[in-house]
Amino acid sequence: MTDQTMAGSATNKEFALEAKDLRKLYKRGGEEIPAVDGVSLAVKKGEFISIIGPSGSGKTTLINLLGCLDNATSGSLKVVGETIFSASKCLSESDLTRIRRRVFGYIFQKFYLVPTLTVLENVILPFAFFKKAGARTNPMEILRFLGLDRRIHHRPSELSGGEMQRVAIARSLVNKPEILLADEPTGNLDTKRSIEIGGILKSLNERDGLTVLLVTHNPALAGIAGRTIELRDGKIFA
């Protein structure tokens, strides 16, 4: 489908993400392996989707493509109505950065907190590079919501795994993203902490209307989403 036909769609404004026939090929020993193989997906604003599937099914590759962290080999992608990638258009790395910082918040399996910064400094780290109009002027609100308000002067080494992930969540939220991408956010946490993080994502979606895409191995965690997509061999299975 071309850029023009997508732009012509009357329901564009409702969608946070619109992927059509996304394909990502990796070359391995002269052979082209499709990591994502013709995925079409429309994510409505305020939707909570979990993506599940076995290892190597293309979950992370798909979320990287949807989150503008990687370029697709073919297909098209629109993010909040703006064409990021299509047969006739491909944004530059700088333009992708602009989209990323305006639209997305990311949470990963590893927390990537800066060890020499305090909890508060880690949370407001994105402000050093970019402060979106309408960003949270008081990061304490989000810290309080995440139960970290008493830990703001602590360093990451003084926190538990669950607390560190909550700091990473707070950091992803300070610039008020429209879409939160969480790639195995509970991969390093025990069951209790996983449920806790799941609950936070759920309430962010319900309370703030945040669009959430959650990649997980954990079926229980996937169950909290409004819609679950299963990937197998780079294709949507169910």
Place this chain on the structure above:
Amino acid sequence: MAENKISIYQIAYKNLLRKKTRSLLTMLGIGLSAWVLISLMGFNKGYESALSKDIDNMGFQVLVTAKGCPYEAATLMLKGGTGLRYMQEAVISDILKHEEVEKVTPQLMAAIFDPNRGESGGINAYLGVDPSTFPAMKSYLEFKQGGWFTDPNAMEAVVGYEAAELEQREVGDMLLIPEKNVELKVVGVLKRSGTADDGTIFVPLRSVQKIFEKEGLITAAGIKVDKNANINELENKLYDLPDVQVVSLAQVKTTIMSLVSTAKVMVFSIALIAILISMLGVINTILVSVYERFQEIGIIKSMGAMPWDVFRMIWTETVILCLLGGSLGIGFSFLVAKITDVLIRSLLPYTPTGSLVIINGSLALLTLGVVIAIGLVSGVYPAWRASRVRPLESIRSEGD
């Protein structure tokens, strides 16, 4: 309410605190090269000014001696005074005829072997000076005790600070000239001047001529040139006098400076190597820390940092290292300037009196500027490398 501002500079500074030992060692390397650099520049400045001061303190700019090698007078004196070359005293009036000449003072160097000096004897040297012209030319000389001679023909001596200590003489003591069996009365002891005068025994010219039977003869005439006159022109005119050698102290200075320049090239080469090594140290430290933080840099980029933001952050880390290391080295150089002086003195064949290493504020600023420039240059590659990290690289390693 908690402060909710953070800058790239704060992050850069705190990044350096992650591996404190590594940052400290790199800083010490930079500090060491800053110390070497400022000390050498200080030496470059200090040596020349100390030499100029030494020469200016001689009180005259041109020395006229009897014909021969210009350095012969000193050499012969050290050999025992035999063979010193003499000129007629009348040359003074010929010299004074030139309008460029402001003052002239005749000198007669006499030396004699003293069997009681040291363990196996030594040379005692006496400098006959004219009481009417010499003190005026050496106006900077100050007395610790007593004063100049009472009479142009008096059997008296004024002793330099070190000579007085060596001979253990005070005003009122007698000084025996060996072989001649003449005793001189010490009428003055000079304060330390930091020049060759400290080791000299001054005696009225007429008395030296009489004691050593050199009436009407002198070994040298020191000329103070008029401020507005051209020294080179005067030198050429003086060569017209029969059987004289003209030594311009400016020439002596140039000769000594050119001898020292070889040593300077050597030490500057060492400084250059030190700087290069510290630069490589900085590049290595920052590059390793960039590689260690590859994923973290990727995450920062996913937060919205532009390549230039990351470049600036890493560049700032390098500059902070260099700034702190440089300040450390410069501070250290101020503290140990005296030791550096002694160290350089032991390396060079001839050193003037006075401070050899002059380290001041402007030199410190210059060194800091050089060190920061080194930081900026060293930081370019690691910063560029970091700015090129793609966000995806940070998560790819996590698997699918």
